[in-house]
Amino acid sequence: MDMGNRDTIGRRILILGGTTEARELAGLLVDAGYDVITSLAGRTGTPRFPPGIVRIGGFGGREGLARYIRDNCIDMLVDATHPFAAQISINCVAAALDAEVPLLRLERPAWQKPDGTTWVEVGTAQDAADALPRGARVLLTVGRQELGPFLARKGCHYTARMIEVPAGLPDDWQVIAARGPFTLEDELRLMQDRGITHLVTKNSGGTQVAGKLAAAARLSIPIIVIRRPNLPKAEAVDSVIRAHKSVTRIFRTG
Ligand code: NAP
Numbered sequence: 001m002d003m004g005n006r007d008t009i010g011r012r013i014l015i016l017g018g019t020t021e022a023r024e025l026a027g028l029l030v031d032a033g034y035d036v037i038t039s040l041a042g043r044t045g046t047p048r049f050p051p052g053i054v055r056i057g058g059f060g061g062r063e064g065l066a067r068y069i070r071d072n073c074i075d076m077l078v079d080a081t082h083p084f085a086a087q088i089s090i091n092c093v094a095a096a097l098d099a100e101v102p103l104l105r106l107e108r109p110a111w112q113k114p115d116g117t118t119w120v121e122v123g124t125a126q127d128a129a130d131a132l133p134r135g136a137r138v139l140l141t142v143g144r145q146e147l148g149p150f151l152a153r154k155g156c157h158y159t160a161r162m163i164e165v166p167a168g169l170p171d172d173w174q175v176i177a178a179r180g181p182f183t184l185e186d187e188l189r190l191m192q193d194r195g196i197t198h199l200v201t202k203n204s205g206g207t208q209v210a211g212k213l214a215a216a217a218r219l220s221i222p223i224i225v226i227r228r229p230n231l232p233k234a235e236a237v238d239s240v241i242r243a244h245k246s247v248t249r250i251f252r253t254g
Pocket residue numbers: 016017018019039040041043056057058059060061062064065080081082084085086087088089091143202
């Protein structure tokens with residue numbers, strides 16, 4: 001373990017987290033000797049804590065985040081939030097400009113269409129719900145914040161999997177409270193047991209929950225994929241290792 005050197009000691013990095021990659025990066029940077037604060041939104045009751053310091057809750061928009069950066073003498077911002085957490089990523093770009101600190105975005109690559117599948121790309125959860133044929137038996141893996149359009153799309157049967165289940169879902173929904181990773185075998189069993197005819201997912205990317213795509217492909221189940229939101233431009237990398245290297249480079253040259 002590298003316990004720090006003149007490039008890292010006293011350098012304070014704020015990671016906007018809530019993802020596996022954010023946790024892994026925090027571990028690498030703490031080991032390298034940086035002061036690391038990870039910020040979590042506080043959406044889940046049982047978050048997984050990364051190494052280093054953790055703070056929880058919103059900042060109060062762009063201004064609040066810029067103020068936090070200044071008040072806490074942050075030297076660099078890393079946006080390692082989920083690709084669908086668009087508002088916080090927009091705020092990161094603006095606040096980094098306001099507070100005059102470098103920003104790096106860690107963005108895992110999007111999933112690509114598996115060979116031989118029916119892959120329907122849509123822009124929103126509403127479009128995904130509209131794309132479902134009447135009578136579809138749907139494996140819904142879009143997270144609890146996006147359920148509205150599917151609650152309104154009657155005539156389908158839903159198996160909905162999410163980390164934390166909100167109260168008040170209809171009795172005829174089958175709800176699975178679970179957090180990945182899920183293996184290909186887990187996903188094949190689930191889809192076969194529930195007689196799934198359609199998979200609905202966000203294009204979250206990453207390996208942890210990608211087994212559902214391979215399982216759907218193998219069972220010839222059409223995949224309805226919600227595209228990622230567009231984000232303002234920022235320096236970006238697509239892996240934890242590259243993020244670590246970029247942080248090192250930015251402090252060496254900065
Ligand atoms: P969002 O719509 O982009 O953010 C809404 C507001 O939540 C932000 O304006 C900010 O409030 C606060 N916020 C979001 N992430 C934060 C963080 N890491 N630390 C402090 N405040 C944060 O985000 P979301 O889609 O609700 O996602 C919330 C968190 O869950 C993200 O950190 C993300 O990494 C994680 N997550 C999201 C998804 C998803 O599909 N959206 C999936 C897995 C994990 P203020 O304006 O008050 O600062």
